[in-house]
Amino acid sequence: MNKKSEKFLSLKDILQVENDQRILDVRCTQTGIPLWTMIRVPFIRMIMSDMLYGTPLNGYGAIGSKFNAATSLSKALLHNIRFGKDSKKADILLMSHGLGNQLKDGLWFNRLGDHFALAHSNQTLLVEDFFKWQWPFPRHNQNILLHAPTQAFAAFAGKISSGRKHREQAHHLVSIIQDNARQLLGWELGAKRFDWLVTSLARKSAAIPWLYAHYQRLLTQVHPKILIKEEACYGPSSVLIRAARDLGIHTAEYQHGSVSAGHDAYNFADLICKDDEYRKTLPDYFLSYGRWWGGQINAPIKKVDIGNPHRTARLEEYCDYQQQERIDILILGDGIETDLYIRLAQQLADTVDERFQVVFRPHPIEKNAVLERFPEGRIDKIRIDLNSDIYQSFFSAHAVVSELSTGLFEAVGLVGNIFIWDTAKARFCYPQHPFSTFSDSNDLVSQLSGRAQKYIKAVQESDIWQPDWRKNYDGFLAGLGIHAN
Template identity: 40%
Template sequence: MQQASFAQLLEIENDPAFLTFRSSVEGTLLWPLIRNQFYRLLISGLYYQSAPLVAEVPSVPRRQALVSLGQVVRHNLRHRAQQGDVLVMATGAGSFLRDGKWFNRITDYLVEASPANTVTIEGLMDWHVPQQRWNQRLSYWLPWQGAISLSGRVLQRKRHLHQAREIVEYAGLRAIQLLDLHIGDRDKDMLVGMLARKIARLPIMLYAYRRLFERVRPRLLMMEQACYGDFSPINQVAHEMGIRVAEPQHGMVSVGHDAYCYAPLLRDSQAFRACLPHDFLAYGAWWTEQINVPVNKWVIGHPHYTEQRQGMLNPQAQEQNDILLLSDGIEFSIYLALATELAALLKGRYRVVLRPHPLERARIGLQYPGGRVGDVCIDGNRDIYSSFVTARAVAGEVSTGLFEAIGVAGQVMLWETPKARFSYPEHPFSGFANAREFVDTLHSSDRSVSVVEEDLWASGWRDNYNGYLRQVLDESV
């Protein structure tokens, strides 16, 4: 089978057996722990040309990790976790400098809107410990995160490997029978190893989060990426302790996103719903229509988008002389090839700029320290809106940035590859198939998008969020 929609892939898990694979530790469902990685390996084989969506976890840079750990311990001793009605758990991927202080664009706006009763626990991105934080009610999760990860390796036994292989083999067999899709032995072994470590670390993980919730005593857990399977044990603990869980939208969601679309059998299962949050706080109504995750969907708005737009000079009054390409965080090389071809075709009429995804920013910065590759500039702006303002056109495949660029950049275009069509069977943008079509579309007069901006970015996010808090904190879960 050459191509498949995600709805077709979901038939693999539309089987009661996936609700029977459980850990001996509190009967925890195990399919969620490897589900995203399994589907991403299939999607990689179908739609990714130069790099896989899933790879072995790289070894920890010990010296850098020790330095970061020391900084985190000192910070946590000065900012001990307090109690609060709302506990925010963030990955740390959204940090940028705002007025000289590090501010998390995904979660700190929510803290700012309701600071008195909110406590934050945050992870680290690229082992970077931000200094001078805006959020003073924040601790880092690194010590526990390290202990949980280490326990998966130390406590792993043959029984964990056996159980992991049983699940991966069963899912692989379903993929072959239903869709004639195969996962190679090497990738299968990688999945088995990942899952075995996750099963082995479950006792420590469940203990750690119970201790955290007992200490903070939240009534609401606001957790970035709560719909992802790796966070299912945390959702389970929160459900058991009567804590409501919400995921604030942090990026693109679509009919092709494995974390937000599920097979009917799983959507109808109470046991599986306990692995998910209660609520999803969406940027706008358009996004809620793209996904079928069985949670309550609330339209809140996009705080960072709103705040950046309000503080922005009229974009149309700026000189817009850049062609901005947005990498997807996986296949930087194909974007560089497209950017190089565009630079040759445009012959200096526009500056061609390639923006790395946050997940690859550090690696690309080391790879190209001069900020250029031939005639292509590597975008070094930490915040994407600074790049939009000078963009005559913004283009990419699968990126929230395409939507955020609407009304700011001169034109927004989707690179209509099989990967993009998989994620966005319907989209509001002009499309192009190759560099030549891009140039032709760039010079066309039609720059409209077929979606109402309010449906993408609901207005009044502060009132919407505080209204959500008032309602759910007065309810029992």
């Protein structure tokens, strides 16, 4: 059904689909927010899924156990009501995803947001999304609200208030992007996905006025000087960012993982970058791990090199760690194509020198499923990495291997041999990178055995990981007039 181009597919090719003024002209009539923000990433990832992956990238809204969802949502409502009685003000409103939650000394700690939240705990309020409806208490950071009730009410408001005009507007926009993708890429959306996008967009667009008013009430109550949000460049954040910017509040996104010239959420077509209304849905600042990352993206925002708080904390914790013998070939899963990585690990285990141990580390979102399939923690000759912290695994690694994982970059300065799988996906996601490449398991074995020349581009560790994140973060806040109490 989809015509795959013989030439290398790049994100720039896909972004031409949105380089169309007609797309930007479809806006929420009450707020002016371009509706393309609501479905941009899902649409682009449908194209990527068909043309680059063997596994769908979109779950079409599945939420898992309805009982767990209802239970956690009810508890979240009660928590927010009790917490809200104090009506606390905060200079910094921080929003994070629960994917980063980890147990630490018996309490939950969000490795993505809590480092920032606890840096100025008396001035920061954290609003957190659920991850798989997991209840994230008790926890280290007590100053927290839960985002789920807002998300649930917005979904309900969109469902009951969407009408014929919303659906006609959604149908018009999806028709434009479908035609553009067909003409420019030879790619077909298909009737089922077309209907899903129209229904989804109609509901989301109907909810925008309610959501905008709700966020403005929250922001007025908290009265922050800055809103810092994970995934602020993603479309679902557009209403919140617009509400904050309309109130004159500074906005920023902290980097939470890998970004690159092939990352759809951080790179835009020329018309998008120049459109004033679209720019109002993007944050003012991107707080990056280091200057290499900011140089990869064209989002029309200011890049500020901060560093990676979680990486810094882990390295400080392991400063006296007794390094094990480095015999592991650590293969990092991507959370999507599990079997593809297991096959690579098996091929490698059958041919690599016996002095090495092949280890497969599942991505956090696939870890439980992998352990259910292989409860003994092994796949034939392959050991499944059960370390809760990837940095523990680095200390016994002779080499780190993956295709798209942020772990490749986290290993810089810690592991001597870092390899990226030279696939269409990797070339799409990382048109530029500093790592050695391999084409298949035989090529990798040859390089591990020293029979092939490895090539690593000259990139300073400090370019990827800006040192002294706390000083940099404090300096950024001070530049906005926010000083520690």
